[in-house]
Amino acid sequence: MKFNNKYHLIGNVAIGTNVRIGDRTIIYDCVEIGDNSIIANDCVIGEPLSEYYYNDKYTNPKTAIGPNCLIRSHTIIYAGNTIGDNFQTGHGATVRENSTIGCNCSIGTFSDIQGFVKIGNYCRLHSNVFIPQYTVLGNFVFVYPGVIMTNDKTPPSNLQKGPFIEDYSQISAGSVILPGIRIGKNCLVGAGSVVTSNVNDYSLVSGNPARFVKDIREIKSWESDSLHYPWMYHFVRGMPWEDMGYDAWVSLNQDAQ
């Protein structure tokens, strides 16, 4: 009863085994969906670029979405994207064309990823995040609600360069990140900050404009009185080190290389 086979496949679509697709969802030409994925009602996968409406010879770029995804209702994923396994979205998330999103990522309700973006593995973009073209996020980067990244320093211009945010960094809610800014590894950007200059590894920055406050390794948890960062030692839910601890996971990964 959950899925009524009232979706629409347009053109050449490759659907894996045990994929379930909601009502009114449209999957366009040249889309591949991995096994066991769920695409809820009213989604669009492989949304064509606007040329589609004006050029009869338009061909849709290839779109690939990995296995075990859960794409919630009203999500729109444009053509030309490559997205890994275990991908999740909230409601009404949009992902424009030609982005690459790794494995185990999530994109929250009403978040808007503008295309030509690179997102690593295990990134979590919460609700209503805006990521402009040519932004790069490493792995385990969490971006909290309402964060806005930018890509044009002298608008309007013909140069677009988004932020580059490295592994494990946390961008708190309501922050604005200026174009081309590099935020190093293991950083914490405080809520409501406006980041106008590069941030070194292990920095807490805060304010408008954001200033260095302290090394994150000096921040105490608000759960206990102990030091909280690097957070990988204290937060494991959904992380690949959930069962073994972060250090064991790191050495396992090093051995694997």
Added chain:
Amino acid sequence: MKFNNKYHLIGNVAIGTNVRIGDRTIIYDCVEIGDNSIIANDCVIGEPLSEYYYNDKYTNPKTAIGPNCLIRSHTIIYAGNTIGDNFQTGHGATVRENSTIGCNCSIGTFSDIQGFVKIGNYCRLHSNVFIPQYTVLGNFVFVYPGVIMTNDKTPPSNLQKGPFIEDYSQISAGSVILPGIRIGKNCLVGAGSVVTSNVNDYSLVSGNPARFVKDIREIKSWESDSLHYPWMYHFVRGMPWEDMGYDAWVSLNQDAQ
């Protein structure tokens, strides 16, 4: 002609008298809708939790929405919510699971209420407001467009504690409220503020970080040259004291207790 009976009721749904439901709207199991409510097109009421997709024995928590509501198109209200009468939403509002919303509240277009939230009576959340889990709003709290509340002081962690905002306070557009912050009664948070510490009753705070500016009882109206706060003496539209004035309403309520 307005309502074509092309909606979907799934499972055990209790619809009051004179309820009108739009096309393609889906109402899931264990939802109650009060009399005379209108649910426009493309809404989802009682949206199941994600376990629904993976567990055949999933049962949907009870959802109750009071009478005389107007829920605009594309609104998604999860299962497990209890919402009072005269509730209104804009387009595409989302309310996650297990929240309690009082009577005469409104939630604007694209606002996202994340669940486990308590909202009193006569609260107005305008467009694009983000309310995280475990936030508490009193009565007559107005939250203006783009306000972001937060609930994790050392993200990511396992402790979530949202703000607590008391009766009559006004949170102006684009503000960010930090986790666990208490904003007292009759406060005014200026537009674009980042509130990082508790705010005493009757305070105007503003800036990033927000600082105390003055007692709200010293603020003049921009409509006239007279003092404007507490606003209940100068703004009555839609308020329960609309016909009798605030003082009369207060003493009526005291007598009723």
Added chain:
Amino acid sequence: MKFNNKYHLIGNVAIGTNVRIGDRTIIYDCVEIGDNSIIANDCVIGEPLSEYYYNDKYTNPKTAIGPNCLIRSHTIIYAGNTIGDNFQTGHGATVRENSTIGCNCSIGTFSDIQGFVKIGNYCRLHSNVFIPQYTVLGNFVFVYPGVIMTNDKTPPSNLQKGPFIEDYSQISAGSVILPGIRIGKNCLVGAGSVVTSNVNDYSLVSGNPARFVKDIREIKSWESDSLHYPWMYHFVRGMPWEDMGYDAWVSLNQDAQ
């Protein structure tokens, strides 16, 4: 195959020649759509005011949308709007009642225009912009993602007065503009600013509260080492001076008057 004639026209609708309309899109009474316009799936054009639900004698105000528009999916345009030619929207844009929008404007994904707004020609509102009632934008005003404008200085009150932003000004991402503020011509508001006082022509302002930083004519491009503003000499894509240059276009326009 792109358009399946599965849309709904309700009442008296005037559709131009070669207009294409997507599935499930609803066009209400007293709407005119200009020639060659495309309205994608799941849009609503001429959305009635809430009185529609309660008053059987309700009549829908006239809505006019010019030729050559591209309105993307899930956009909701209320009744009573007048919109020029070459209008474009992203997904899920909403435009409330009784606004006037000139020619060659675009409104991005999830942006929310609240009604009684005046927008000139060639304005670009990017994703997730909030424009409240009684805001006025001139011509060639670009508003970047997540900008929030406001219209009540002592909320809640009965006076609403939005900002007035003059020709060519650029409002960078994540800014908040206070009620009734006038931003002159050729200004640049830095990302994440909170603009609390009027801004003179040719000013760069930045910060919270926004302060004057420098004359925009002193800002160098980040594409080259040369001065970038007024931007009309360096950015032409989609502008009416694209083929002839800004000065030639200005004198052509002066001759035409």
